[in-house]
Amino acid sequence: MVAAISGCSSNGEGNSPGVQSTPSAGTDGGSAVAEYPSSFSYWVELDGDSAASLTNFSEVAAYKKLEEITGTKVEFKHPGGDGAQVKEQFNLMIASRNLTDVIQTNWLAVPKGPQNAIEEGTIIRLNELIDEHAPNFKKFLDENPDIANMIMTDKGDIYAFPFIRKADQLKVYYGPIVRQDWLDKLGLDKPATIADWEATLTAFRDQDPNGNGQKDEVPFLLETGAVRNESLNQLIGAWGILAKFYQKDGKVQYGELQPEYEQFMATLSDWYAKGLIDKDFPAVDGKLKDAKVTGDTLGAFYGFASGSIGKYLDLVKDHPTFALSALSHPALQAGGVSAAGQLSPTYPGEHAVVITSEAKNPEKIVKWLDLGYGEEGHMLFNFGIEGESYAMKDGKPEYTEVITQNPDGLAFKQAQARYMRTHFGGPFLQDLDSFLQQMKYPQQLEAVDVWAQAENQIQLPPITLTAEESAKVASIMNDVNTYSDEMIIKFIMGVEPMSNFADYVDTLKQFGVEEAIGVYQAALDRYNNR
Incomplete structure (x- = not known):
C-alpha cells in the first residue's frame, strides 16, 4: 500500500544521502527500513507569539536542531491573515489539490471531516505506517488506547499525529x-x-x-x-x-x-x-x-x-x-x-498533523514525525536547547533567563517560541513542567486548582x-x-x-x-x- 501511494505522488522528495537507514519498529529482525526524508513541505499557521520575533518556523531552535539530527530540511508554509483568512487559504489549498506534504490544523473542524479526506485521497491512513515506522508513537498508543481512539475515525483509520495534553493540570487554564x-x-x-x-x-x-x-x-x-x-x-x-x-x-x-x-x-x-x-x-x-x-x-x-x-x-x-x-x-x-x-480535552483537535497524498515517501515523514514522541524530541519541543533555553537541575529541566527574563524584552511565551513549540502545538506530548514554569505567581497555580473543581x-x-x-x-x-x-x-x-x-x-x-x-x-x- 505504501508503495502504491508513493508511486502515485508527484512530489519530488528524495532520500537523504547523509543519514543512515535504521530498522523500523514492529518488524522481525529489522527487515523493513526507512530513512529520514531529505526535505518535505509543512503547512501550518504562524501563531502570534512566534510572529512577535520570527517569520518562519525554520528559525525555531528546535527545528534547527532536528535538521542537524536528521538531515531533513522542512519547508514551512505559513498562511497569512486572521482566522477567517487562514480558513479561506486552507479551503483553497484543499480544493485546488495544491497540497503540501504535511498539514497541521484542527482536522476535527475541517468540512466533511477526516474520514472523507482519506476517502477522497487528500490525506492518507496512517495505521500501518505507524506500526512500521513510528516506534515511539506506537508505544504511546499501545499504552494509551483511549487516546488512540480519539485520533481515529469511526472506521478505525488513524489520520493524524496529535498534540496531546495528558496531565490534568494542562487541560485547565x-x-x-x-x-x-x-x-x-x-x-x-x-x-x-x-x-x-x-x-x-x-x-x-x-x-x-x-x-x-x-x-x-x-x-x-x-x-x-x-x-x-x-x-x-x-x-x-x-x-x-x-x-x-x-x-x-x-x-x-x-x-x-x-x-x-x-x-x-x-x-x-x-x-x-x-x-x-x-x-x-x-x-x-x-x-x-x-x-x-x-x-x-x-x-x-x-x-x-x-x-x-x-x-x-x-x-x-x-x-x-x-x-x-x-x-x-x-x-x-x-x-x-x-x-x-x-476544560481542554486530552486531544484538543487543534495542531493535528496529517500526511497528504502528495508526499512521495510518507514512511520517511512518519519516521521524522515520530521523533516528537521520543525523549529527544520531547525535550526539544517542550524545552528547546539544553544550555541555552534550559538547564538540568536536580534531574529536571529549568528554563534559563533567556526565557524567564528575556534580554530582548520578549514575554515568556514569545521567548519560548524562539526555541520550542510547547503551548503552541504540534506532534508531541505537552510537558507539565514546561507549563508550570510559566506560572511565576502563586495566584496562577492556585487558579488552575480552583478552576479544575468544576465537574466537567x-x-x-x-x-x-x-x-x-x-x-x-x-x-x-x-x-x-x-x-x-x-x-x-x-x-x-x-x-x-x-x-x-x-x-x-x-x-x-x-x-x-x-x-x-x-x-x-x-x-x-x-x-x-x-
Whole structure:
C-alpha cells in the first residue's frame, strides 16, 4: 500500500544521502527500513507569539536542531491573515489539490471531516505506517488506547499525529478572576454561588472599591463569544448545561433549547439592567479589556492563568494594592459544584498533523514525525536547547533567563517560541513542567486548582462526523449561530424581552437544530462503540 501511494505522488522528495537507514519498529529482525526524508513541505499557521520575533518556523531552535539530527530540511508554509483568512487559504489549498506534504490544523473542524479526506485521497491512513515506522508513537498508543481512539475515525483509520495534553493540570487554564484587593477592602468573601456573585458585583458598583471617589467601577465584563464556546463556558455551568451541544447520560442535548438557558439569559439580562455587566460588553476586545483591568476599573472577568493573571500582575506591579485571585465556577446552590467550566480535552483537535497524498515517501515523514514522541524530541519541543533555553537541575529541566527574563524584552511565551513549540502545538506530548514554569505567581497555580473543581462531565468527546453529516450540520449551524449570536446580546441588553424566549426556541427548531442534535447523537454513539 505504501508503495502504491508513493508511486502515485508527484512530489519530488528524495532520500537523504547523509543519514543512515535504521530498522523500523514492529518488524522481525529489522527487515523493513526507512530513512529520514531529505526535505518535505509543512503547512501550518504562524501563531502570534512566534510572529512577535520570527517569520518562519525554520528559525525555531528546535527545528534547527532536528535538521542537524536528521538531515531533513522542512519547508514551512505559513498562511497569512486572521482566522477567517487562514480558513479561506486552507479551503483553497484543499480544493485546488495544491497540497503540501504535511498539514497541521484542527482536522476535527475541517468540512466533511477526516474520514472523507482519506476517502477522497487528500490525506492518507496512517495505521500501518505507524506500526512500521513510528516506534515511539506506537508505544504511546499501545499504552494509551483511549487516546488512540480519539485520533481515529469511526472506521478505525488513524489520520493524524496529535498534540496531546495528558496531565490534568494542562487541560485547565481559564476561568473567573476577581480583584482580590477590592474584596478585601469591602470585607467580602469570594462569591461561590450566582446569588453571591450578584451581591459582590452590586458592592463593586456601589461602594467605590477603587477609592477614587467616582462611580466608575465596572463590576463584571461578560464575553458573549465565550458563553457560546463549549470549551470556555462563562457562568453557564451553574445551570447544569452548556450553550450548544453537550451530553447527559449518553444523550446529546442542545443548551439553548433548555429552560435552564432561559433562566441563565434572564439572570444576565437582570444584571445588565442593574449595571452589573459592562454596558459596552458586545464591543469589548482584548485591548479594551486590558485597559479596563490596568485602568483600575474592572472588578471581575474571565481570563487565563498565564495570559491574564500573570500578564496583569506584571503590568500593574507598581499599583500599591492591586491583587487578583481566581474564583470557582459558580453554582446555583450553596455547597454545589458547577457542571462545567473550561476544560481542554486530552486531544484538543487543534495542531493535528496529517500526511497528504502528495508526499512521495510518507514512511520517511512518519519516521521524522515520530521523533516528537521520543525523549529527544520531547525535550526539544517542550524545552528547546539544553544550555541555552534550559538547564538540568536536580534531574529536571529549568528554563534559563533567556526565557524567564528575556534580554530582548520578549514575554515568556514569545521567548519560548524562539526555541520550542510547547503551548503552541504540534506532534508531541505537552510537558507539565514546561507549563508550570510559566506560572511565576502563586495566584496562577492556585487558579488552575480552583478552576479544575468544576465537574466537567457533560462535554462531548472528540467525535467525528461523516461527510454528509458534516455538510448537514454546517448548513444548520451557520444559520443557528448567526441568529443566536445576535439574539443573546439582544436578550441581555433588554432589546428583546425575555417573554419572547419561546419564540427564540421555536426559531432554532425551524432552523433544524433538533436534526443537528440527532446527527451528534449518532456520532457520539459511534464514538462510544469504537
